[in-house]
Amino acid sequence: MIEIKNLTKVFTSNGNKIVALDDVSLTIKKGEIYGIIGLSGAGKSTLIRCINMLEKPDQGQIFIGGKEITALSGRQLRKERSKIGMIFQHFNLLSSRTVAGNVAFPLEIAGTPKAQIKERVNELLYLVGLADKANMYPAQLSGGQKQRVGIARALANNPEVLLCDEATSALDPQTTKSILALLQDINKRLGLTIVLITHEMEVVKEICDSVAVIDNGKIVENGPLVNVFAHPRTEAARRFIKGVIQIDLPEEVKEYHLRQVDDSKSAVIARLSFIGTSAGEPVVSSLVRHFDVDANILAGNIDHLKDVPFGTLVVELRAKNGGLDKALKYLAERGIEIEVFNDEPTSA
Numbered sequence: 202m203i204e205i206k207n208l209t210k211v212f213t214s215n216g217n218k219i220v221a222l223d224d225v226s227l228t229i230k231k232g233e234i235y236g237i238i239g240l241s242g243a244g245k246s247t248l249i250r251c252i253n254m255l256e257k258p259d260q261g262q263i264f265i266g267g268k269e270i271t272a273l274s275g276r277q278l279r280k281e282r283s284k285i286g287m288i289f290q291h292f293n294l295l296s297s298r299t300v301a302g303n304v305a306f307p308l309e310i311a312g313t314p315k316a317q318i319k320e321r322v323n324e325l326l327y328l329v330g331l332a333d334k335a336n337m338y339p340a341q342l343s344g345g346q347k348q349r350v351g352i353a354r355a356l357a358n359n360p361e362v363l364l365c366d367e368a369t370s371a372l373d374p375q376t377t378k379s380i381l382a383l384l385q386d387i388n389k390r391l392g393l394t395i396v397l398i399t400h401e402m403e404v405v406k407e408i409c410d411s412v413a414v415i416d417n418g419k420i421v422e423n424g425p426l427v428n429v430f431a432h433p434r435t436e437a438a439r440r441f442i443k444g445v446i447q448i449d450l451p452e453e454v455k456e457y458h459l460r461q462v463d464d465s466k467s468a469v470i471a472r473l474s475f476i477g478t479s480a481g482e483p484v485v486s487s488l489v490r491h492f493d494v495d496a497n498i499l500a501g502n503i504d505h506l507k508d509v510p511f512g513t514l515v516v517e518l519r520a521k522n523g524g525l526d527k528a529l530k531y532l533a534e535r536g537i538e539i540e541v542f543n544d545e546p547t548s549a
Contacts, residue, residue, distance in 0.1 A: 205263050207261040208262075210259055234397060236412040238402060284360050290368065300350050306354065328356070348380055497516060
Protein backbone atom coordinates (compact mmCIF):
# COMPACT_ATOMS: atom_id res chain seq x y z
CA MET A 202 0.00 0.00 0.00
CA ILE A 203 2.71 2.48 1.07
CA GLU A 204 6.28 2.00 -0.07
CA ILE A 205 9.00 4.42 1.00
CA LYS A 206 12.36 4.12 -0.73
CA ASN A 207 15.61 5.78 0.38
CA LEU A 208 13.92 8.90 1.72
CA THR A 209 16.16 11.77 2.82
CA LYS A 210 15.17 15.17 4.17
CA VAL A 211 17.64 17.86 5.24
CA PHE A 212 16.78 21.16 6.94
CA THR A 213 19.09 24.17 7.23
CA SER A 214 19.12 26.20 10.45
CA ASN A 215 21.51 29.10 11.02
CA GLY A 216 23.73 27.78 8.29
CA ASN A 217 23.84 24.28 9.81
CA LYS A 218 22.44 21.24 8.03
CA ILE A 219 20.15 18.99 10.07
CA VAL A 220 19.44 15.56 8.61
CA ALA A 221 15.87 14.82 9.68
CA LEU A 222 15.52 11.66 7.58
CA ASP A 223 18.51 9.60 6.50
CA ASP A 224 17.88 7.05 3.72
CA VAL A 225 14.59 5.78 5.18
CA SER A 226 12.89 2.79 3.55
CA LEU A 227 9.63 1.17 4.73
CA THR A 228 6.82 -0.98 3.36
CA ILE A 229 3.35 -0.66 4.93
CA LYS A 230 0.75 -3.24 3.91
CA LYS A 231 -2.78 -2.36 2.90
CA GLY A 232 -5.21 -2.46 5.81
CA GLU A 233 -2.68 -2.67 8.62
CA ILE A 234 -2.11 -0.36 11.55
CA TYR A 235 1.56 0.60 11.38
CA GLY A 236 3.30 2.32 14.29
CA ILE A 237 6.36 4.54 13.91
CA ILE A 238 7.95 5.23 17.29
CA GLY A 239 10.81 7.51 18.24
CA LEU A 240 11.91 10.15 20.70
CA SER A 241 11.28 13.85 20.10
CA GLY A 242 13.50 15.00 17.25
CA ALA A 243 14.04 11.49 15.90
CA GLY A 244 12.39 12.38 12.56
CA LYS A 245 9.00 10.71 12.89
CA SER A 246 6.91 13.87 12.34
CA THR A 247 9.00 14.78 9.30
CA LEU A 248 8.44 11.29 7.93
CA ILE A 249 4.66 11.44 8.27
CA ARG A 250 4.59 14.93 6.71
CA CYS A 251 6.57 13.58 3.77
CA ILE A 252 4.06 10.75 3.29
CA ASN A 253 1.33 13.28 2.47
CA MET A 254 3.84 15.68 0.86
CA LEU A 255 3.35 18.50 3.34
CA GLU A 256 7.15 18.27 3.35
CA LYS A 257 8.92 17.54 0.10
CA PRO A 258 11.82 15.08 0.56
CA ASP A 259 15.22 15.95 -0.87
CA GLN A 260 15.79 12.42 -2.12
CA GLY A 261 13.86 9.17 -2.40
CA GLN A 262 10.43 8.02 -3.50
CA ILE A 263 7.04 7.45 -1.90
CA PHE A 264 4.46 5.17 -3.53
CA ILE A 265 0.86 4.99 -2.31
CA GLY A 266 -1.34 2.39 -3.97
CA GLY A 267 1.34 1.90 -6.60
CA LYS A 268 1.43 5.59 -7.58
CA GLU A 269 4.58 7.64 -6.95
CA ILE A 270 3.34 10.76 -5.16
CA THR A 271 6.85 12.23 -4.97
CA ALA A 272 6.70 12.63 -8.75
CA LEU A 273 3.44 14.61 -8.67
CA SER A 274 2.72 18.30 -8.32
CA GLY A 275 -0.16 20.74 -8.63
CA ARG A 276 -3.58 19.29 -9.40
CA GLN A 277 -2.35 15.68 -9.57
CA LEU A 278 -0.82 15.94 -6.10
CA ARG A 279 -3.95 17.56 -4.65
CA LYS A 280 -6.05 14.73 -6.08
CA GLU A 281 -3.85 12.04 -4.54
CA ARG A 282 -3.56 13.92 -1.25
CA SER A 283 -7.36 13.83 -0.93
CA LYS A 284 -6.98 10.06 -0.46
CA ILE A 285 -4.88 10.67 2.68
CA GLY A 286 -6.56 11.77 5.90
CA MET A 287 -4.61 13.20 8.83
CA ILE A 288 -5.28 13.78 12.51
CA PHE A 289 -3.12 15.89 14.80
CA GLN A 290 -1.98 16.03 18.41
CA HIS A 291 -3.72 19.35 19.10
CA PHE A 292 -6.83 18.64 16.97
CA ASN A 293 -6.50 21.75 14.69
CA LEU A 294 -10.27 22.39 14.73
CA LEU A 295 -11.81 25.63 13.52
CA SER A 296 -13.11 27.34 16.67
CA SER A 297 -15.69 29.42 14.78
CA ARG A 298 -17.35 26.36 13.27
CA THR A 299 -19.62 23.81 14.92
CA VAL A 300 -18.72 20.14 15.13
CA ALA A 301 -20.74 19.51 11.97
CA GLY A 302 -19.13 22.50 10.28
CA ASN A 303 -15.64 21.22 11.02
CA VAL A 304 -16.42 17.80 9.56
CA ALA A 305 -18.07 19.42 6.54
CA PHE A 306 -15.11 21.69 5.79
CA PRO A 307 -13.02 19.33 3.57
CA LEU A 308 -16.18 18.32 1.71
CA GLU A 309 -16.97 21.97 0.99
CA ILE A 310 -13.44 22.50 -0.33
CA ALA A 311 -13.88 19.46 -2.58
CA GLY A 312 -17.10 20.96 -4.01
CA THR A 313 -19.41 18.24 -2.69
CA PRO A 314 -23.15 19.07 -3.09
CA LYS A 315 -24.79 20.33 0.12
CA ALA A 316 -27.23 17.43 0.40
CA GLN A 317 -24.39 14.94 0.20
CA ILE A 318 -22.35 16.92 2.74
CA LYS A 319 -25.16 16.78 5.29
CA GLU A 320 -25.63 13.04 4.79
CA ARG A 321 -21.90 12.33 5.02
CA VAL A 322 -21.43 14.51 8.12
CA ASN A 323 -24.29 12.74 9.92
CA GLU A 324 -22.84 9.36 8.96
CA LEU A 325 -19.38 10.26 10.27
CA LEU A 326 -20.59 11.80 13.53
CA TYR A 327 -22.52 8.62 14.21
CA LEU A 328 -19.39 6.56 13.43
CA VAL A 329 -17.27 8.45 15.97
CA GLY A 330 -20.00 8.61 18.61
CA LEU A 331 -20.80 12.34 18.38
CA ALA A 332 -24.19 12.35 16.67
CA ASP A 333 -25.62 14.42 19.55
CA LYS A 334 -22.82 17.03 19.40
CA ALA A 335 -23.32 18.28 15.82
CA ASN A 336 -24.28 21.84 16.81
CA MET A 337 -21.72 22.31 19.59
CA TYR A 338 -18.47 24.26 19.20
CA PRO A 339 -14.95 22.96 19.91
CA ALA A 340 -14.70 25.04 23.11
CA GLN A 341 -17.62 23.06 24.52
CA LEU A 342 -15.95 19.67 23.97
CA SER A 343 -13.52 17.56 25.96
CA GLY A 344 -10.13 16.62 24.52
CA GLY A 345 -11.34 13.17 23.52
CA GLN A 346 -14.41 14.61 21.81
CA LYS A 347 -12.26 17.11 19.91
CA GLN A 348 -10.07 14.27 18.65
CA ARG A 349 -13.17 12.35 17.55
CA VAL A 350 -14.18 15.40 15.52
CA GLY A 351 -10.66 15.43 14.03
CA ILE A 352 -11.01 11.77 13.09
CA ALA A 353 -14.43 12.34 11.49
CA ARG A 354 -13.05 15.28 9.52
CA ALA A 355 -10.08 13.21 8.34
CA LEU A 356 -12.45 10.52 7.06
CA ALA A 357 -14.74 12.95 5.22
CA ASN A 358 -13.36 12.33 1.72
CA ASN A 359 -13.18 8.53 2.10
CA PRO A 360 -9.38 8.34 2.32
CA GLU A 361 -7.43 5.14 1.75
CA VAL A 362 -4.79 6.09 4.33
CA LEU A 363 -5.15 7.74 7.73
CA LEU A 364 -2.05 9.41 9.21
CA CYS A 365 -2.03 10.01 12.96
CA ASP A 366 0.55 12.50 14.26
CA GLU A 367 0.83 11.94 18.05
CA ALA A 368 -2.97 11.68 18.03
CA THR A 369 -3.25 10.68 21.71
CA SER A 370 -0.35 12.60 23.28
CA ALA A 371 -2.60 15.40 24.59
CA LEU A 372 -5.11 12.98 26.14
CA ASP A 373 -5.39 11.27 29.53
CA PRO A 374 -4.88 7.45 29.68
CA GLN A 375 -8.56 6.54 29.76
CA THR A 376 -9.41 8.82 26.83
CA THR A 377 -6.37 7.51 24.96
CA LYS A 378 -7.75 3.97 25.25
CA SER A 379 -11.13 5.06 23.86
CA ILE A 380 -9.51 6.83 20.89
CA LEU A 381 -7.29 3.82 20.15
CA ALA A 382 -10.35 1.55 20.30
CA LEU A 383 -12.11 3.88 17.84
CA LEU A 384 -9.14 3.79 15.44
CA GLN A 385 -9.05 0.01 15.66
CA ASP A 386 -12.79 -0.17 14.95
CA ILE A 387 -12.43 2.17 11.95
CA ASN A 388 -9.54 0.07 10.66
CA LYS A 389 -11.67 -3.09 10.78
CA ARG A 390 -14.87 -1.55 9.41
CA LEU A 391 -13.36 0.45 6.57
CA GLY A 392 -10.23 -1.58 5.82
CA LEU A 393 -8.31 1.67 6.24
CA THR A 394 -4.51 1.69 6.34
CA ILE A 395 -3.45 3.62 9.46
CA VAL A 396 0.04 5.03 10.07
CA LEU A 397 0.45 6.13 13.64
CA ILE A 398 3.49 8.00 14.94
CA THR A 399 4.10 8.29 18.65
CA HIS A 400 6.70 8.32 21.41
CA GLU A 401 4.49 6.09 23.59
CA MET A 402 5.14 2.36 23.36
CA GLU A 403 1.85 1.63 25.17
CA VAL A 404 0.02 3.09 22.16
CA VAL A 405 1.95 0.86 19.75
CA LYS A 406 1.42 -2.21 21.95
CA GLU A 407 -2.33 -1.61 22.10
CA ILE A 408 -3.31 -1.54 18.42
CA CYS A 409 -0.41 -1.86 15.95
CA ASP A 410 0.20 -4.81 13.64
CA SER A 411 3.74 -3.71 12.77
CA VAL A 412 6.19 -1.15 14.11
CA ALA A 413 9.28 0.77 13.02
CA VAL A 414 11.72 2.38 15.44
CA ILE A 415 13.26 5.62 14.19
CA ASP A 416 16.38 7.07 15.82
CA ASN A 417 18.38 10.08 14.61
CA GLY A 418 16.57 10.04 11.27
CA LYS A 419 17.21 6.34 10.59
CA ILE A 420 14.93 3.33 10.79
CA VAL A 421 16.92 1.11 13.15
CA GLU A 422 14.38 -1.68 13.51
CA ASN A 423 11.06 -2.68 11.94
CA GLY A 424 8.79 -5.64 11.52
CA PRO A 425 5.70 -7.34 12.97
CA LEU A 426 4.94 -6.04 16.46
CA VAL A 427 5.42 -9.40 18.20
CA ASN A 428 8.80 -9.96 16.52
CA VAL A 429 10.17 -6.56 17.52
CA PHE A 430 8.97 -6.97 21.12
CA ALA A 431 10.26 -10.53 21.46
CA HIS A 432 13.61 -9.94 19.76
CA PRO A 433 14.69 -6.28 20.02
CA ARG A 434 18.04 -5.99 18.23
CA THR A 435 18.94 -2.39 19.01
CA GLU A 436 19.30 -0.29 22.14
CA ALA A 437 16.74 2.19 20.78
CA ALA A 438 14.10 -0.55 20.53
CA ARG A 439 15.00 -1.97 23.95
CA ARG A 440 14.66 1.49 25.49
CA PHE A 441 11.03 1.75 24.37
CA ILE A 442 10.10 -1.85 25.13
CA LYS A 443 11.50 -1.64 28.66
CA GLY A 444 8.87 1.00 29.37
CA VAL A 445 6.02 -1.50 29.00
CA ILE A 446 7.45 -4.98 29.69
CA GLN A 447 10.36 -6.34 31.70
CA ILE A 448 13.10 -7.36 29.26
CA ASP A 449 16.17 -6.87 31.47
CA LEU A 450 17.15 -9.24 34.25
CA PRO A 451 16.09 -7.95 37.67
CA GLU A 452 19.07 -6.70 39.69
CA GLU A 453 18.69 -9.36 42.38
CA VAL A 454 18.90 -12.06 39.71
CA LYS A 455 22.08 -10.50 38.32
CA GLU A 456 23.68 -10.00 41.73
CA TYR A 457 22.80 -13.30 43.37
CA HIS A 458 21.26 -16.06 41.23
CA LEU A 459 23.37 -15.52 38.12
CA ARG A 460 26.58 -15.72 40.15
CA GLN A 461 25.42 -19.02 41.64
CA VAL A 462 25.13 -20.72 38.24
CA ASP A 463 27.91 -19.02 36.25
CA ASP A 464 30.34 -21.91 36.64
CA SER A 465 27.77 -24.67 36.73
CA LYS A 466 27.42 -27.30 34.03
CA SER A 467 24.07 -28.45 35.37
CA ALA A 468 22.22 -25.15 35.86
CA VAL A 469 21.25 -22.08 33.87
CA ILE A 470 19.40 -18.82 34.28
CA ALA A 471 17.11 -18.44 31.27
CA ARG A 472 14.36 -16.14 30.09
CA LEU A 473 11.48 -18.00 28.47
CA SER A 474 9.24 -16.01 26.13
CA PHE A 475 5.75 -17.35 25.49
CA ILE A 476 3.98 -15.99 22.41
CA GLY A 477 0.43 -16.71 21.34
CA THR A 478 -1.07 -20.08 22.32
CA SER A 479 2.07 -21.17 24.20
CA ALA A 480 1.35 -18.45 26.79
CA GLY A 481 -1.58 -20.49 28.09
CA GLU A 482 0.12 -23.89 28.26
CA PRO A 483 1.56 -25.41 31.48
CA VAL A 484 4.98 -25.80 29.90
CA VAL A 485 7.12 -25.41 33.04
CA SER A 486 5.17 -28.01 35.03
CA SER A 487 5.39 -30.39 32.05
CA LEU A 488 9.14 -29.79 31.95
CA VAL A 489 9.54 -30.76 35.60
CA ARG A 490 7.43 -33.91 35.12
CA HIS A 491 9.20 -35.11 31.99
CA PHE A 492 12.78 -34.38 33.02
CA ASP A 493 14.79 -34.63 36.22
CA VAL A 494 14.93 -30.83 36.44
CA ASP A 495 14.13 -28.35 39.20
CA ALA A 496 12.63 -25.06 38.01
CA ASN A 497 12.84 -21.99 40.23
CA ILE A 498 10.78 -19.07 38.88
CA LEU A 499 12.66 -15.83 39.62
CA ALA A 500 10.54 -13.25 37.75
CA GLY A 501 7.76 -13.09 35.20
CA ASN A 502 4.84 -11.29 33.65
CA ILE A 503 2.17 -11.77 31.01
CA ASP A 504 0.79 -9.09 28.71
CA HIS A 505 -0.89 -8.67 25.33
CA LEU A 506 0.64 -7.27 22.13
CA LYS A 507 -2.50 -6.09 20.39
CA ASP A 508 -4.52 -9.36 20.54
CA VAL A 509 -1.58 -11.74 21.01
CA PRO A 510 -0.72 -13.02 24.52
CA PHE A 511 2.96 -12.47 25.34
CA GLY A 512 4.56 -13.71 28.54
CA THR A 513 8.07 -13.97 29.96
CA LEU A 514 9.52 -16.02 32.80
CA VAL A 515 13.03 -15.79 34.20
CA VAL A 516 13.82 -19.21 35.62
CA GLU A 517 16.70 -21.08 37.19
CA LEU A 518 16.83 -24.61 35.78
CA ARG A 519 18.90 -27.27 37.56
CA ALA A 520 19.35 -30.78 36.24
CA LYS A 521 19.97 -33.43 38.90
CA ASN A 522 21.32 -36.11 36.59
CA GLY A 523 22.33 -34.21 33.46
CA GLY A 524 19.90 -33.78 30.60
CA LEU A 525 19.66 -30.00 30.79
CA ASP A 526 20.22 -29.68 27.04
CA LYS A 527 17.29 -32.05 26.44
CA ALA A 528 15.09 -29.97 28.71
CA LEU A 529 15.92 -26.79 26.80
CA LYS A 530 15.31 -28.58 23.51
CA TYR A 531 11.91 -29.69 24.83
CA LEU A 532 10.98 -26.07 25.52
CA ALA A 533 12.16 -24.89 22.10
CA GLU A 534 10.12 -27.60 20.36
CA ARG A 535 7.01 -26.19 22.01
CA GLY A 536 7.53 -22.75 20.54
CA ILE A 537 9.15 -21.19 23.60
CA GLU A 538 11.84 -18.59 22.88
CA ILE A 539 14.83 -19.21 25.16
CA GLU A 540 17.58 -16.78 26.14
CA VAL A 541 20.29 -18.28 28.37
CA PHE A 542 22.25 -15.79 30.45
CA ASN A 543 25.17 -17.96 31.57
CA ASP A 544 27.34 -20.29 29.50
CA GLU A 545 25.54 -23.02 27.60
CA PRO A 546 25.54 -26.21 29.69
CA THR A 547 27.00 -29.52 28.60
CA SER A 548 24.92 -32.58 29.39
CA ALA A 549 26.51 -35.03 31.76
